[in-house]
Amino acid sequence: MYKLSNEEILVLMQQGDEAAFEELYNRYWKKLYNAIYSRTRSVEWSESIVQDFFTSLWLKRSKLKISSSFEAYAFTAVRYHLFHYIQKEVIRKKYSESLKAQPVRDTNFTEEMVLANDLSNNLSKAITQLPEKCRSVFELSRHSHKTNREIAEELGISEKTVENHLTRALKYLRLNLKEMFLFLF
Numbered sequence: 298m299y300k301l302s303n304e305e306i307l308v309l310m311q312q313g314d315e316a317a318f319e320e321l322y323n324r325y326w327k328k329l330y331n332a333i334y335s336r337t338r339s340v341e342w343s344e345s346i347v348q349d350f351f352t353s354l355w356l357k358r359s360k361l362k363i364s365s366s367f368e369a370y371a372f373t374a375v376r377y378h379l380f381h382y383i384q385k386e387v388i389r390k391k392y393s394e395s396l397k398a399q400p401v402r403d404t405n406f407t408e409e410m411v412l413a414n415d416l417s418n419n420l421s422k423a424i425t426q427l428p429e430k431c432r433s434v435f436e437l438s439r440h441s442h443k444t445n446r447e448i449a450e451e452l453g454i455s456e457k458t459v460e461n462h463l464t465r466a467l468k469y470l471r472l473n474l475k476e477m478f479l480f481l482f
Contacts, residue, residue, distance in 0.1 A: 303367040311358050318358070321367070322351055329375050336379065346378045353378075416474075423473045427466055434462035 301309075303324070309317035326347060334343040350371065354361070363370045424432060430452075437448045438459075445459045452459075 307361075307363065307367055310355075311361055313358070318351075318355055321354075325368070325371050326351070329371060332372060333375055333379055342379075342382060346375055346382060349378050350375045419474060420470070423470050424466075426473070427469060431462045431466050431469075434459055435466040438463055 301320075303321070306317045306320050310321060329347045329350065330343050333346050334340070337343055353374075424435065427435060433452065434448055437443045437451065438445070443451070445456045445463075448454075448459045449456045
């Protein structure tokens with residue numbers, strides 16, 4: 298296959314011939330790598346760009362239309378791949394810098410656990426201070442995850458009464474836990 302021209306090999310590759318693709322790869326990988334390396338001085342970038350070019354070439358082989366020589370096409374294509382890499386790198390650096398510029402939030406897991414426990418204890422205490430019927434409706438709704446209709450049937454009251462009890466319970470809890478929320482936030 299090494300005696301065939303690039304254009305003949307390209308036609309075979311477009312028909313799905315893997316050996317033809319491998320021949321193009323072997324002919325041009327090092328040349329393309331050197332061209333990119335001379336601009337970037339980065340082994341990683343050069344390898345990635347050339348690999349991306351050949352991957353793209355294989356994936357788009359059936360739709361490929363090259364009006365110039367394959368060599369000119371390949372060098373132009375890897376130059377475009379390089380431009381895209383540079384654009385991505387600029388965006389990545391800007392994003393990284395913006396993350397560094399944001400203030401770091403100090404977290405103290407132990408303190409947060411203590412506050413969460415305090416909130417839970419205060420909530421439980423406030424629930425026990427609700428009137429009996431109101432507390433029953435609230436617990437069935439929030440702890441047993443029952444619908445208003447199920448609560449109404451279980452307690453023998455109307456759905457509207459269930460809604461009223463829930464509204465009253467939430468208002469009471471909001472008022473009694475307001476100080477705790479202000480402390481937390």
